[in-house]
Amino acid sequence: MFLQILAAGTTMGLVYAVVAFGFQIVARGSNIFNFAHGEFVALATLIYFSLAATVGLAPVLAVGATALLVMLVSIAVERLMLAPVRVHEPLIVAILTVGIGTLMRGVMILVWGHDVLFAPPLVTGAPFLWAGASISRANVVLIATCLAVVAALYLVFSQTLWGKKILAAAINPDAARLMGIEERTTRISVFLIAGLLAGIAGALIAPVTFASSASGFNFVLKAFAAALLGGLDRFAGPLVGGLVLGLLEAFTAGYVSSAFREPVVLAFVIIALMIRPSGLLGKPAERVT
Amino acid sequence: MALLELRDVQAGYGPVSVLRDVNLAIEADEVVAILGANGAGKSTLMRAIVGLIPLQHGAIFFQGRELTRMSAAERVGHGIALVPEGRMLFPPLTVLDHLLLGSNPSRPSRAELDERLQRIFTLFPVLQERREATAAVLSGGQQQMLAIARALMSRPSLLLLDEPSMGIAPKLRRDIYAALGQLVSSGGLTVVVVEQDASLALRLVKRVLLMQGGRIVRDGSVDAFRSSESLQRAYLG
Amino acid sequence: MRFSYPSLVLLLVIGALPLATTSPYHLTVAGLALIFVILAQGTNLILGTAGQASFAHTAFFGLGAYTTAVLSTRFNFPLWATLPIALVLVYVVGSLLAYPALRVKGFYLALVTLAVSEIFTAVVGEMPGPLGGTEGIAGIPPFTFGEWSADDRLSKFYVVWVGAVLACISIERLHASHFGRVARSLRDSETGASAVGINLVTAKVRVFAVSAVYMGFAGVLYAHFMQYISPTSFGLNITILVVSMVVIGGLGNTLGVLVGALTLSLLPQWTRDYVGLEPLLYGGLLVVIILLLPEGVVPALRDMLRPRRRTEKSS
Structure with a gap:
């Protein structure tokens, strides 16, 4: 029981982490608190459903294609709806x-309706049995992929000039401009990364929590x-x-009550x-803005 | 043709104008100091030249090309570099990261990059020793050297320095000015330096601009400046 | 008394609606629109005037509604008792919540307030006993004042109308008062506000709690107007709708907020045949307005009609 909950909590927690990285990178790199971020994940669950269930693409290919498509949508949203905004108060941009x-x-x-859609699993096969707990192969694949x-991501930001340019722009936008780094490029970069991450997370989680147009708010x-x-x-x-969130959610649901999972977390x-x-x-005591 | 030319420049922050009617021409290989009290508009002038703030009126030309509508990032790509006031380093990034980012505007080849790094390390040996250290752990003097080195990595033809000796111990100030002297004497670089404490800067430059209330009120040779007693008293104390 | 004529005219036109129609359906729609006006004015105070990223106000809307509903159905409390109890409770809860949340700058408040809203709907939904669970609470009595009871739609509509007029007048007076200046200074410059001797935390807590009271008031009216409440009436959709009303009308502009609230509450009457079109409509409107008229429709119109105002303001 304990191990099963631990596995489920870790899986969900890592998916939240991947989504949260996208949120963080956009917030730091472009100073936008992107409340639409969860909708990209929801979109990914639906695209994955269509590619894997309707089109019949192999699940691995469907994950890759979903990630790329959501990345394109993310960049398009930034270019068409966020770049043209003339006010720069973070509150207005957040709204x-x-x-x-x-x-x-x-x-x-409009496209997928209100229904909860059952997406095909990434991998099939007998679950792993370990210390009396059975952990599904899909969970293991999910955990490994998220890690x-x-x-x-860590390599991108610690080893590549591209990653360091984004970091520089996040730390000091004026100094970054003096390094020839255009704000436009940084913004496209962060929305590209956030879209990819949301796409991967959504495609991976679709078979576990199902695909739904209503799931976005929970993710953001x-x-x-x-x-x-x-x-x-x-x-x-x-x-x-x-x-922390994933584990707390799983353990509250497992040992207290699944009804009070959300309020407790x-x-x-x-x-x-x-x-x-x-x-x-x-x-x-660090000051945060 | 002047290397840098400002025509009727007016600039500031939001609706407020700090600079007014600034006309200025700087020739290639000149070394110029801009002096003036706090709030005279020196930093604003630097920021306007490099494009960190937009012009409200007027135009800027560099090597005969109009810069007025270019972004700061584009201007840097055309050979202007600014060592900003307060240094503006990236605390969690290493010395080497800073230098690589500094080279970004001119996109050098691998060999060219190595050669530039060598030059920087000859000029500031301490940066070679500390190349894997993050900017956050450097001393004030080392941070200033890094800020200058970062700007030089783009191989600029015009180097703007905004108060490079601010908040630095006197010995390190002399080191920094010694390095600047070396740079100037090796040629091919035009330097404009803004300082509040003029004594060190005056040893480096040939020409002095005085700013007051957002205008350039005096423009002359360093000798003329030295020979004027009233100016001496006002700016050298 | 300071009160803008356009606001007054608009409210009078709504008040004259029963001359044109007394169909219960139309009166319900109009009454709900007026309740949204109060919600939007309360939200505008914290979001627009004070510039704080707060999204918890539908929880206060719910708190007000649930307080009066529970007290009047389970304990037979009359309105003159439940209304003040609900408002005081909302004020106290608002202050308690705001105090720690507002000490931290920026978007922490957005997260905390969103979380509080979620907790509110989740907890209410999971408490089947006194709070009715997902079923909600039915059989809430209509408005009563002594012997008089607002039994028909028309009387209930007028009680809500009077409530909305009071809310609009009081909020305009608040904006014009010292309290309003303090709230505006929170948005314009936090450092400036603390420099002129305003205690930022206390000021923010008060503005937050007062705006929560408007929400709670709207909740009390809603409970007795509809006579039925359930958790879904206080969910995220309502938060988004109210924020849209404020932004589309004009953040910080009381007339704009009134126009925005009325427009967005009446708009779905034309689209209700197409289920699911609402998010498309509200989202699209919000995006288009912020991109094209970031100050909101009413301030933009005012600037168009009186182009001189703009330069006066900036000087």
Whole structure:
């Protein structure tokens, strides 16, 4: 029981982490708190469903194609709806993303309807049996893929000039311009990464939680919470925050009551942020903007 | 043809104008100091030249090309570099990262990049020793050297320095100015330096501009500046 | 008394609606629109005027509605008792919630307030006993004042109308008062506000709690107007709808908010044949307005009609 809950919590936590990385990278690289971010994940679950179930693409190919398509949508949204905005108050831009998210949900309802859709699993086969717990192959693949994605992100930001340009723009936009880094390029870069991450996360989770046009808000709330809980300024913030949320969710549902899963997790986030406003990894007194 | 030319420049922040009617021509290989009190518009002038703030009126030309509508990133690509006030380093990135980012506007080849790094490390040996250290752990003087080195990595033809000696111990100031002297004497670089404390800067430059209330109120040779007692008193204390 | 004529005229036109139609359906739609006006004015106070990223106000809307519903159905409390209890409760809960949340700058407030809204709907939905669970609470009495009881739609509509007029007048007066200046200074410059001696945390908490009281008031009216409430009436959709009303009308502009609230509450009357079109409509409107008229429709119209105002303002 314990191990099974642990596996389920880790799976969900890593998916939240991957989504939260996208949220964090956009927030830091372009100063946009993207409330539409969850809708990209929801869109990914639906695209994966269509590619894998309707078109009949092999699941692995469907994940890749979904990630690329969602990445393109993400860049298009940035270019068409966020780049032209003439005001720069973060609050107005955040409300704009609320509008974009709502619009995207409208389009998804139009195309896929309100139904919960059952997407084909990534891998099939007998579950692994270990210490009396059975853990599905899909869970193992999901955990491994998410860890690989996080490792790849780490490499991008620690080893490539592209990643360092994004970091530079996040730390000091004026200094970044003096390095020949255009704001436009940075914004496209961060939306590209966020779209890819949302696409991968959505495609991976679709067979586990089903595909639905209504799932977006849960993802953005969890991503937002995971990013701030871990620490918005820390690379590992979303990873830590996502895992904490996923595990807390699974253990509350397993040992307390699945009905109070959401309130317990969210109340924990609120209390944790009151005690440590800069997140679990941030310094207690660090100023956050 | 002047290397840099400003015509009737007016600039500032939001609706407020800090610079007014600035006309200025700087020839290639000149070394110029801009002096003036706090709030005279020196930093604003630097930021306007490099494009960190837009012009409200007027035009800027560099090597005969009009820059007025170019972004800061484009201007840097055309050979202007700014060492900004307060250095503006990226604390979590290493010295080497800074230098690589600094070379970004001119996109050098691998060999060209190595050669530039060598030049920087000859000029500032301490940066070679500390190339894997993050900017956050460098001393103030080392940070300033890194800021200058980062700007030089793009091989600019015009180097703008905004208060390079601010907040730095006197010995390190002399080191920094010694390095700037070397750079100038090796030729091919035009330098404009803004300072509040003029004594070091005056040893480096040939020409002095005085700013007051957002205008250039005096423009002359360093000798003329030295021979004017009132100016000496006002700016050298 | 300071009160803008366009607002007054608009409210009078709505008040004169029963001259044209007394169909219960139309009166319900109009009454709900007026409740949305109060919600939008309350949201505007914290979001537009004070510039704080708060999205918890539908939880206060729900808190007000549930307080009066529980007290009047389970304990037979009259309205004159449940209304003040609900408003005080909302004010207290709002202050308690705001105090820690507002100490932290920026978007932490957005997260905390969104989380509170989610917790509210989840908890209410899971409490089948006194709160009715997902079934909600039915059989809430209509508005009563002593012997008089608003039994028919028309009387209920007028009670809500009076409530909305009071809310609009009081909110305009608040904006014009010292309280309003404090709220605006929170948005314009936090450093400026603290420099002139305003205690930022106290000021933010008060603005937050007062705007919550408007929400709670709207909730009380809603409960007795519809006589039935359930958690779905206080969900995220409502938050998005109210935020859209405020932004489309004009953040910080009380007339704009009134126009935005009325427009967006009446708009679905034309689209209700197409189920699922609402997100498309609201989302699209919000995007188009922010891209084209970021100040909102009403301030943009005002600037068009009086182009001089703009330069006066910026000088």
